[in-house]
Structures are given as structure tokens and as C-alpha cells.
Amino acid sequence: xxxxxxxxxxxxxxxxxxxxxxxQWGKDPExxxxxxxxxxxxxxxIDEDTITISVAAARSALDRAGIDPQKIxxxxxxxxxxxxxxxxxxxxxxxxxxxxPEVHVADFEFACKAGTEAMFVAYGLxxxxxxxxxxxxxxxxxxxxxxxxxxxxxxxxxxxxxxxTRSTLADVVDTYSYTSDTPDFWRREGEFYPRHGGRFTGEPxxxxxxxxxxxxxLEKTGLKAADFRYAVFHxxxxxxxxxxxxxxxxxxxxLETGWVVNTMGNTYSGSSPTGLAAILDVAEPDDLxxxxxxxxxxxxxxxxxxxxxxxxxxxxxxxxxxSMLDGRRRYLTxxxxxxxxxxIIVNT
Amino acid sequence: xxxVAIVAAGMTRFGELWQSSLRDLFVEAALEALSGAETxxxxxxxxxxxxxxxxxxxxxxGPLMADYLGMAGVAATRVESACASGGMALRAAFFDVAxxxxxxxxxxxxxxxxxxxxxxxxxxxxADQETEAYHGITFPGLYAxxxxxxxxxYGTTDEDLAAxxxxxxxxxxxxxxxxxxxxxxxxxVMNSSLVAAPLRLLHCSPVSDGAAAVLLCxxxxxxxxxxxxxxxxxxxxxxxxxxxxxxxDPAFLDAxxxxxxxxxxxxxxxxxxxxxxxxxxxxxxxxxxxxxxMCIVDRGKGGEAARSGFTSLGGKLxxxxxxxxxxxxxxxxATGIAQxxxxxxxxxxxxxxxxxxxxxxxxxxxxxxxxASSVVHVFQRV
Numbered sequence: 018x019x020x021x022x023x024x025x026x027x028x029x030x031x032x033x034x035x036x037x038x039x040x041q042w043g044k045d046p047e048x049x050x051x052x053x054x055x056x057x058x059x060x061x062x063i064d065e066d067t068i069t070i071s072v073a074a075a076r077s078a079l080d081r082a083g084i085d086p087q088k089i090x091x092x093x094x095x096x097x098x099x100x101x102x103x104x105x106x107x108x109x110x111x112x113x114x115x116x117x118p119e120v121h122v123a124d125f126e127f128a129c130k131a132g133t134e135a136m137f138v139a140y141g142l143x144x145x146x147x148x149x150x151x152x153x154x155x156x157x158x159x160x161x162x163x164x165x166x167x168x169x170x171x172x173x174x175x176x177x178x179x180x181x182t183r184s185t186l187a188d189v190v191d192t193y194s195y196t197s198d199t200p201d202f203w204r205r206e207g208e209f210y211p212r213h214g215g216r217f218t219g220e221p222x223x224x225x226x227x228x229x230x231x232x233x234x235l236e237k238t239g240l241k242a243a244d245f246r247y248a249v250f251h252x253x254x255x256x257x258x259x260x261x262x263x264x265x266x267x268x269x270x271x272l273e274t275g276w277v278v279n280t281m282g283n284t285y286s287g288s289s290p291t292g293l294a295a296i297l298d299v300a301e302p303d304d305l306x307x308x309x310x311x312x313x314x315x316x317x318x319x320x321x322x323x324x325x326x327x328x329x330x331x332x333x334x335x336x337x338x339x340s341m342l343d344g345r346r347r348y349l350t351x352x353x354x355x356x357x358x359x360x361i362i363v364n365t
Numbered sequence: 366x367x368x369v370a371i372v373a374a375g376m377t378r379f380g381e382l383w384q385s386s387l388r389d390l391f392v393e394a395a396l397e398a399l400s401g402a403e404t405x406x407x408x409x410x411x412x413x414x415x416x417x418x419x420x421x422x423x424x425x426x427g428p429l430m431a432d433y434l435g436m437a438g439v440a441a442t443r444v445e446s447a448c449a450s451g452g453m454a455l456r457a458a459f460f461d462v463a464x465x466x467x468x469x470x471x472x473x474x475x476x477x478x479x480x481x482x483x484x485x486x487x488x489x490x491x492a493d494q495e496t497e498a499y500h501g502i503t504f505p506g507l508y509a510x511x512x513x514x515x516x517x518x519y520g521t522t523d524e525d526l527a528a529x530x531x532x533x534x535x536x537x538x539x540x541x542x543x544x545x546x547x548x549x550x551x552x553x554v555m556n557s558s559l560v561a562a563p564l565r566l567l568h569c570s571p572v573s574d575g576a577a578a579v580l581l582c583x584x585x586x587x588x589x590x591x592x593x594x595x596x597x598x599x600x601x602x603x604x605x606x607x608x609x610x611x612x613x614d615p616a617f618l619d620a621x622x623x624x625x626x627x628x629x630x631x632x633x634x635x636x637x638x639x640x641x642x643x644x645x646x647x648x649x650x651x652x653x654x655x656x657x658x659m660c661i662v663d664r665g666k667g668g669e670a671a672r673s674g675f676t677s678l679g680g681k682l683x684x685x686x687x688x689x690x691x692x693x694x695x696x697x698x699a700t701g702i703a704q705x706x707x708x709x710x711x712x713x714x715x716x717x718x719x720x721x722x723x724x725x726x727x728x729x730x731x732x733x734x735x736x737a738s739s740v741v742h743v744f745q746r747v
Binding site for chain 1: 381383384479481558559572
């Protein structure tokens with residue numbers, strides 16, 4: 018049975034508070050903090066992008082896996098902010114990690130679901146016996162247009178998972194995917210920022226897919242909410258994943274560990290994978306974990322994982338998600354944020 | 366003129382109906398009305414709709430709706446008066462039957478607001494483009510100014526405004542077709558997000574999809590279609606100045622007063638004869654101003670009426686037993702017909718937990734813009 022043999026996450030050190038963004042646009046910060054449950058979000062430094070975040074997260078995954086990078090036969094990166102429109106992120110990441118050249122590499126895109134998609138394919142190849150190890154990454158330096166509701170959430174970070182069959186930290190019990198043509202959020206070629214259908218992104222998009230995938234996963238495995246120690250759902254804001262969890266019968270104690278959004282923001286493809294990493298940082302052997310992603314357009318991937326006795330032994334080999342969220346941070350003014358996010362256009 | 370009766374009604378649920386298109390909504394409501402009267406034909410259709418063109422890019426709704434109802438061939442046209450479109454469609458249908466030109470006429474209202482349009486901007490096109498909308502004002506802003514004027518003139522308080530929302534949500538909680546079937550407290554209302562001071566989120570009607578339809582025929586033929594027809598006793602319509610700034614008194618809705626006076630006169634009733642009323646509470650302050658302008662409460666006492674229970678279910682004159690626009694939802698073009706249906710059901714004794722005892726006379730008041738158009742109908746149990 019295939020499972021996760023190594024995992025790692027990375028969250029940049031820069032932060033901006035919801036209050037600071039609200040002040041810039043004359044919005045009421047309390048509405049954001051109470052309504053969307055967002056306190057602050059991570060911001061990439063001027064030299065940080067999907068590639069650097071992927072490399073940092075994957076290094077931690079390799080440290081926990083303790084395997085030779087040369088044994089990794091596939092590298093997949095899911096993101097909606099690949100630095101190049103044409104030229105893969107995966108080649109740079111594989112090379113930086115000492116993987117390849119005998120390796121299959123691909124960049125994935127499916128809005129915020131691209132991360133679990135990369136994980137799903139990596140897991141599938143290992144389970145099928147095509148490769149010994151495969152690396153699946155979800156990472157983003159998310160885009161949100163100035164003065165759009167997305168600006169309060171769109172943040173930077175990611176998580177990496179190495180799948181294998183021996184000495185796993187968490188076994189994949191089963192997977193389930195649910196997809197339909199639902200155009201709730203998109204960015205066309207050449208546009209800086211994604212656009213969205215406002216409230217259409219909620220009920221008919223996020224909730225329909227997250228709930229259907231999670232319910233399908235539970236039905237397929239014969240498990241119920243109470244069987245799980247932890248669950249994490251894609252986190253476009255603080256409110257949605259808690260509401261989805263509640264509708265599925267999960268309690269606050271099951272949801273709060275992976276619910277990293279209120280201080281991290283929405284790392285798009287990295288969102289639910291980073292929540293999963295935060296859960297693996299504390300899970301005990303035999304704990305059952307549910308993760309359900311969501312990508313606009315739209316679809317959800319669900320995984321049921323079971324933590325093994327190896328997890329507590331090796332998770333100390335790399336930094337935890339909490340240590341990055343609660344550790345050293347640098348708070349930016351809106352002006353500094355505008356600079357590092359290259360929102361200030363300078364003629365050259 | 367002939368006496369006219371309503372013999373059947375049909376209405377969709379109100380809410381964010383992502384699975385239903387504009388035409389789906391119409392067909393659902395219209396078919397329910399037709400099957401209620403066990404008829405498969407009508408002589409004409411009036412479709413009340415504010416802005417199919419801006420909300421979903423569809424104009425020419427008369428033939429479209431007739432066609433999708435399987436009735437291409439009948440006379441059908443759209444009637445527009447911003448948020449009063451539904452009430453005006455009923456008025457047009459009433460005259461069509463009253464004049465003797467048609468016997469069986471469908472008056473419908475519909476709006477599909479949740480389809481990606483910038484709703485606030487579309488609605489703002491019902492304000493004066495040159496003197497209001499051009500400068501950036503939106504309807505929450507206009508009604509906020511009306512509220513400010515009312516507070517200044519009569520000492521109306523935040524608690525008064527909140528009482529209207531609390532009452533209408535309590536009513537809407539009992540309405541299976543309402544968008545928000547839940548009660549709210551005055552504290553929740555007064556702590557909700559500020560939209561345009563003094564108006565907060567829970568003072569504002571929501572963005573809704575929905576359709577409603579009623580079937581009209583001459584009163585002397587009504588028994589062919591139902592045992593319990595409801596007679597339309599009177600109709601009154603009026604206009605006022607389009608721009609709020611041009612009004613003598615921004616806290617008084619002249620068009621509402623005129624339209625109500627005309628409807629009362631035609632019906633031969635006094636305001637005190639009314640047992641149940643649906644009025645246009647697009648914002649909580651609107652219910653206060655409308656009930657005052659219609660003389661169903663004293664000037665300056667609209668807020669107190671909600672607070673004291675005078676206008677609550679069980680009170681002297683229950684107002685907005687459906688939940689009003691606030692709780693039931695406000696698919697703008699459908700609202701006037703939905704109000705009519707609430708009164709139709711009240712007068713037939715079909716309102717279940719919301720039933721007003723011994724209701725004989727009811728009225729529906731529907732308004733466009735910041736009160737530039739208003740239409741009132743008075744109904745009677747037969």
C-alpha cells in the first residue's frame with residue numbers, strides 16, 4: 018500500500034494584516050476579521066515564487082523521508098502561479114533537489130486544486146508500481162486584485178509530499194474525486210488577476226464540490242465523520258471550511274489543527290496540502306485524516322490517510338507548519354506589500 | 366368597467382436559485398397558476414420585469430415567456446417600472462380584463478439577479494442617471510439619506526429601524542418560500558455590517574431570483590376557476606420626483622401617498638378598513654415611510670408601529686406577513702406579484718402559521734426607485 022514517506026511545507030516570513038489592507042481601501046476591518054475569519058496572510062518576498070516555495074517544502078519532505086533523491090521517478094507541481102507561462106517549474110525544482118535527469122516532470126494547473134492533483138497522480142504512479150517514489154507539490158504565490166475581496170486571502174506558501182510504499186508516515190486508505198464544469202473563478206491568458214462570480218463561488222461551487230467529494234469519500238470507505246481524528250478542507254477564507262466541516266458532521270476539535278487560514282491566508286494550490294502538513298506535524302499513529310481540496314472550474318479531490326508509527330519518529334527532521342506561522346514574521350505596510358507584489362508599475 | 370377577480374396564483378421559492386434561468390422561473394410560477402385554475406389557455410400575459418437586459422442580457426420578455434409556456438400566439442408584453450414592475454403588470458392586466466378586452470389574463474413578475482451582473486450598478490440605473498447615479502450614489506445610499514431625514518424630523522432611532530427587520534424576519538421564518546427563513550434579534554441587526562449609515566446589512570433586502578404569477582378574470586366568471594376568488598377592489602398608481610434631492614420632504618413618499626389615496630378612493634375604503642398589508646420594505650426605513658404615507662400609521666410613527674407590535678402578526682394591522690422584501694427576498698420585478706399572492710392567500714385563509722384571523726380586506730403596495738413610482742392594489746375576500 019502506498020502512502021506518504023516524507024512531507025514538508027513552507028510559508029514565507031512576510032505578513033500583512035487584514036486591518037492594513039482594509040485601511041488602504043476604506044473597508045471595515047472587523048467585517049473581514051469576523052465575517053471571513055482572516056487575521057493576516059503570508060506574502061512572498063521579492064525573490065520568492067512557486068519554484069522557491071516548492072524547493073523549500075520538498076527539501077523538508079526529503080529530510081523526513083531520508084531517501085536518495087535519485088530514487089524519485091516523478092515530480093509534479095500544482096500551482097496557478099507558475100512563474101513562466103511556458104517553461105516548467107518542475108525542471109528547476111527537480112534539478113535543485115538533485116532529482117533526475119531520469120525523471121518524469123509535469124506542471125499542473127486546476128485553480129486551487131492543482132496541489133492535490135499533483136499528489137493524486139504521484140500517489141497513483143507509486144500505487145501502480147511505475148515508480149518507486151514520486152513527489153507531488155502544491156504551491157502558490159496567489160494573485161488577488163487590489164481592492165478585491167480576494168486581496169484579504171490570497172497568500173503564499175506550499176507543501177510537498179513524497180509517496181512510496183516502504184516506511185510510510187501515513188498510508189493512503191483511499192481517494193475520491195468529484196468534478197464538473199462550473200465556471201466560478203478564472204484568469205485568462207495575459208491577465209494579472211483572477212476574476213470570480215461573487216456569491217456563485219460559494220454554494221454552487223465550493224460547497225457543492227467539497228461536500229460531494231467528502232461525502233463520496235466517506236461512502237466509498239464506509240467511514241463516518243466521528244471516525245476521523247482530523248479533517249481539512251480547502252480554505253479560501255476562514256468561514257467556508259468550518260461551515261463545510263460542520264455540514265459534514267465534523268466538530269471543531271477535528272478541524273482546528275488543519276485550519277491554518279486565519280493567519281496564513283489562502284495559499285491556493287498549497288492551501289489544503291499545508292493544512293494536511295500541519296496535521297501530520299501532530300497526528301498520532303493510527304489517526305485517520307480526511308483532506309478535501311477544491312479547485313474552481315470546478316472539482317475536489319479527497320484523500321483518507323492513516324498515520325503510522327513512523328510519523329512521530331521522523332517528523333522532527335524538519336520545521337513544522339506552526340513554527341513557520343507563529344515564528345519569526347515581518348509585517349509589511351500596504352506600500353511595502355504593493356512593492357514586493359509588484360503592484361507598482363515603473364516604466365523601464 | 367367590469368369587476369375583476371384573481372382566481373389562481375403560482376410562485377417559485379425566492380433565493381439564490383443557481384439552477385434556474387429567467388425562463389425556468391417564469392414557467393414554474395405560471396404553470397402553478399394555470400394548474401390552480403385548471404386552465405390551459407390565457408388571452409394575454411403581462412410580464413413585470415425590471416432589467417432582464419442588464420441582469421442576464423435578455424430583453425423582449427413578452428414573447429419569450431409566452432413561447433416557453435407553450436403559448437406562442439397570445440398577446441404578451443413586458444411592463445417596467447423598476448422595482449414596481451410587478452405591481453404595474455398587475456395593474457395592466459387588471460385594466461385589460463376590466464375593460465372587457467380580455468377574459469383570462471396572466472399577470473407575472475420575475476427577475477434573475479444572481480447571474481454575474483453588478484447588481485448594485487444595475488439597480489442604480491433606476492435612479493436619475495444625470496442627477497444621482499452619475500455622481501456615484503446607489504440605492505442603499507439614497508435610502509440612508511431618507512432614513513437620516515426621518516431620524517432628524519421625527520426622532521426615529523436605530524432601534525426603530527431594527528424593529529422592522531426583526532418583525533419581518535420573524536414573519537419570514539414562517540414562510541416556506543422565503544429566502545431567509547430565520548429570526549434575527551435587534552442586537553444582530555444593529556451589529557451587522559454597515560452598508561450606508563445608518564443602514565446596516567440586516568436593514569437591506571437581499572439579491573434574489575424568483576418569479577410569481579396570478580391569473581385574473583371577470584368576477585362574474587371567477588367561480589368557473591375557483592371556489593374562493595379574491596376581488597380587486599381598487600388600483601392606484603402615481604409618480605413622484607425621480608431624484609430624491611427634488612422632493613419637498615425627503616422623509617415623505619409623495620407617490621406612495623397619491624397612489625394609496627387613489628386606490629382607497631376606487632375601492633371605497635378607509636385605511637382603517639385594511640386587515641392585512643404587504644408593503645415595499647426594500648430597506649427597513651422604506652416600510653416606515655410607506656406605512657406613514659399610506660396613512661395606516663400616523664406620521665413619524667412607522668418605527669414605533671413595528672416596535673409596539675401594531676404591525677406584527679397578531680397586531681392590529683399586520684404588515685408584511687410574508688416576511689416582506691427583507692426576509693422573503695426581493696427579485697425586483699417579481700416583488701409586486703409576490704406581495705399580491707401573499708394577500709390573495711391571506712384572504713383565502715391559506716396562510717398557515719402566518720394566517721391573519723378574519724382578513725377581509727388586504728392591500729399590496731409596490732414601489733420603484735427611491736419612491737418615484739408607486740402602485741397600490743386593494744383586495745377583498747369574496
